[in-house]
Amino acid sequence: MRNARAPGNIRGNPFNNMKKMKQIKVTTSLLPGLASWILPLFVLVLLLHSLAAIWPAYIVRCAWIILAVCGACIFMIQTRSSEHPKFSRAFSREMLLTMFALGAANWLTLVLNHSAGMGAVIASAVVGLAGGILFPKYGAAIYCGSFVGMSSTAILPDAFALLISSLIAGGVFVMSEHTLNGIGGKLGTIAFIGSVTTGLAFQLPFSSSTLPRFDVAWYVVILCVLAALLTWALGNHLGLGAVVASALVGLAGGLILPRIFPTHGELLAVAVFCASFTGMSSSDRFSAVMMMIAGLLTGIIFIFSLSVFGGAGGKLGMIAFSASLATLGYQQMAKHFVGRVKNRKI
Numbered sequence: 001m002r003n004a005r006a007p008g009n010i011r012g013n014p015f016n017n018m019k020k021m022k023q024i025k026v027t028t029s030l031l032p033g034l035a036s037w038i039l040p041l042f043v044l045v046l047l048l049h050s051l052a053a054i055w056p057a058y059i060v061r062c063a064w065i066i067l068a069v070c071g072a073c074i075f076m077i078q079t080r081s082s083e084h085p086k087f088s089r090a091f092s093r094e095m096l097l098t099m100f101a102l103g104a105a106n107w108l109t110l111v112l113n114h115s116a117g118m119g120a121v122i123a124s125a126v127v128g129l130a131g132g133i134l135f136p137k138y139g140a141a142i143y144c145g146s147f148v149g150m151s152s153t154a155i156l157p158d159a160f161a162l163l164i165s166s167l168i169a170g171g172v173f174v175m176s177e178h179t180l181n182g183i184g185g186k187l188g189t190i191a192f193i194g195s196v197t198t199g200l201a202f203q204l205p206f207s208s209s210t211l212p213r214f215d216v217a218w219y220v221v222i223l224c225v226l227a228a229l230l231t232w233a234l235g236n237h238l239g240l241g242a243v244v245a246s247a248l249v250g251l252a253g254g255l256i257l258p259r260i261f262p263t264h265g266e267l268l269a270v271a272v273f274c275a276s277f278t279g280m281s282s283s284d285r286f287s288a289v290m291m292m293i294a295g296l297l298t299g300i301i302f303i304f305s306l307s308v309f310g311g312a313g314g315k316l317g318m319i320a321f322s323a324s325l326a327t328l329g330y331q332q333m334a335k336h337f338v339g340r341v342k343n344r345k346i
Contacts, residue, residue, distance in 0.1 A: 071326025099170030102145035109149025120150040121254035129247035147191035152311030169194025182282030188317005207310030221299035224275035228295030231279025242280035277320035297323035
């Protein structure tokens with residue numbers, strides 16, 4: 001008499017087959033490849049809109065925006081193969097939980113921001129810090145959702161707009177899980193795609209701010225360099241992780257700077273939070289010197305983009321991502337140039 005085998009070991013078990021049938025296979029390379037181009041595309045959208053806004057009055061300063069555009073393009077051209085991974089992924093329960101975490105963080109941040117009166121910076125930092133500590137597995141998704149929730153009520157006026165922005169951001173988050181990692185501002189860029197797409201789809205109004213005075217602009221740039229470097233060090237060398245490090249720096253800036261600088265402290269706090277996203281970069285991609293350069297460029301882009309897409313959640317991360325891509329692009333160009341010089345000498 002042959003030994004009976006457990007039903008779970010029988011090849012072609014109907015129960016296992018039913019579970020497999022419930023999983024909807026996603027295209028193996030189309031989605032991540034598409035995501036790896038969508039994120040840089042929105043970098044160009046932000047930078048070119050900023051360029052158009054300051055072009056008539058600030059022709060000389062436009063060189064900084066053009067510099068950022070060129071750097072980002074150089075990076076994407078140089079890494080077009082390595083940054084576009086091909087993998088097979090099934091639509092799963094884990095994806096649903098990730099998107100739920102992002103949407104819940106979006107809603108909670110909106111409540112804390114507008115109903116509780118915390119303000120966008122502190123609300124997002126608190127939600128991100130709590131998510132990074134209590135739910136580290138979903139910390140990145142929670143932090144990303146909190147950036148969408150930084151939107152103004154003009155961009156996310158009701159529950160329907162909140163739902164749409166969460167679905168868009170959640171979809172892009174899942175699609176881009178394995179591409180362009182370790183680059184500061186990626187989560188904010190995903191949030192920016194969700195909020196801006198929602199705003200444009202429903203023809204919702206974006207606000208605009210004037211450029212700060214020269215003396216205030218210097219404070220912005222200096223604080224951005226320091227905030228980016230501090231976040232990078234906390235996340236990579238003290239083991240806090242990118243989410244917790246950024247949330248701590250942003251929370252400190254949001255609580256302290258408005259009290260030290262009553263007239264422009266809120267602007268400086270927003271700038272520090274923006275630069276903390278740049279500092280979320282990994283040490284594999286950025287050295288300390290590169291992080292300082294990225295922080296410098298973050299401050300400059302932050303100033304010149306004040307007049308576009310105001311009120312859109314994720315804009316700060318979009319700025320950080322732009323600066324990070326540009327810095328990586330020029331680093332790659334410098335390495336290529338040095339390599340060619342060495343080869344000629346040999």
